[in-house]
Amino acid sequence: MSDFVKKQFDAVARDYDRQRRQLIPCFDDFYGMAAAWVNCDNDAPHILDLGAGTGLFSSFIRSKYPKATLTLIDLSVEMLKEARRRFGDDQAVNYITADYAAYPFTQQYDAVISSLSIHHLPHPDKKTLFRKVHDLLIEGGTFINVDQAAGTTPFIDNYYMTQWENAIRQSGLAAEAIEASIVRRKIDHNATVHDQLEWLKEAGFSDADCIYKHNGFAVFAALKR
Template sequence: MANQWTSAAHALDYLRRADTIPHRTEGEAVLLEQVPKTVQRILDLGTGNGRLLSLLKLDRPQATCFALDFSPTMLQAARKTFAQDPQVTVIEHNFEQPLPDLGPFDAIVSSFAIHHVSHDRKRTLYQEIYDRLTPNGIFCNLEHVASPTPRLHERFMTAIGYRVEDEDPSNQLLDVETQLNWLRQIGFIDVDCYWKWLEMALLVGIKP
């Protein structure tokens, strides 16, 4: 499966379009509502330019944060974003490999990143996330998910300004219910899809 995220042009094109994706800020707002403002440690998987983590930090300035990504362009952008924040550590990491041992976290978040790995890896990654959360820790995954029909997929692509034939070849989309069931099987509680618009969905679970 081709993955274009090591390409500077691909990463920069995504950053250029990110703010124009319809309803994205709605999903981010719901995610922000779920993460307690008292959290002490946050892990951001696939941080990109640090957009989501920056939003989280606004009301959680006390939090120690780790931001993971593997795209050189994204890593450069994230390091620029957090250059003046000693509480944020940006780390190069490819999700195809097991998560590094960075200690326990009160919140683990991700935004449009996990759909780039295989379904088998998604499942094992969710287990690794569960293992790294503290009791009552929260996992919030604002994700690109599969549509139930080709017609709805085409509708989503049109809505975000893409043709179906221009879809990112590294996308490995999976339906919401399969992923929610995995989270429940792993042991997460209060698992649900907290927000959804076409192929954008917020999946949330709590570690008991």
């Protein structure tokens, strides 16, 4: 993941959570559906959060699995500082400052989750990451990716972007924050739902589907069975 992406997220770390609801028109359904699909066979699972940022997605999972051990990995030091503030002295939360696409993980997990991060990777790197995630999961493990998705044609993709820009301009978010978020999205590498599902199946997942979609926002679930 590029240094430019890291700098962009370092800069907005302190306001990221507050802005997230305004930047995602479908926020409640988006995260609610994702959390509902993180299902583990024990009440003290080990869960890995890729591109964890401020730990927002992990906080939903912590509420669902109070005994879980969470590992949050992110390239941005500033984002993980916010995550540390969120979880305080919770000894069952671990932090790794690194590029998750290149990091040499040494254990397996009951679930791997990610939120609005993998779209930053070029498509070949997404394919490689999905294979890596499959290997990181125990048998019966689940991968939940809460992310962006490209439209199937340029016309539809442009429609999604127009709808999103209209929504955030009416959200009450400051003009400076709106423009910064639009700039950040210009460096995204969004892939279609179809392509991402194909890559998940190629990675070895027995079951994969898009379980929720609102224009360009999608939740993917993949199972290792």
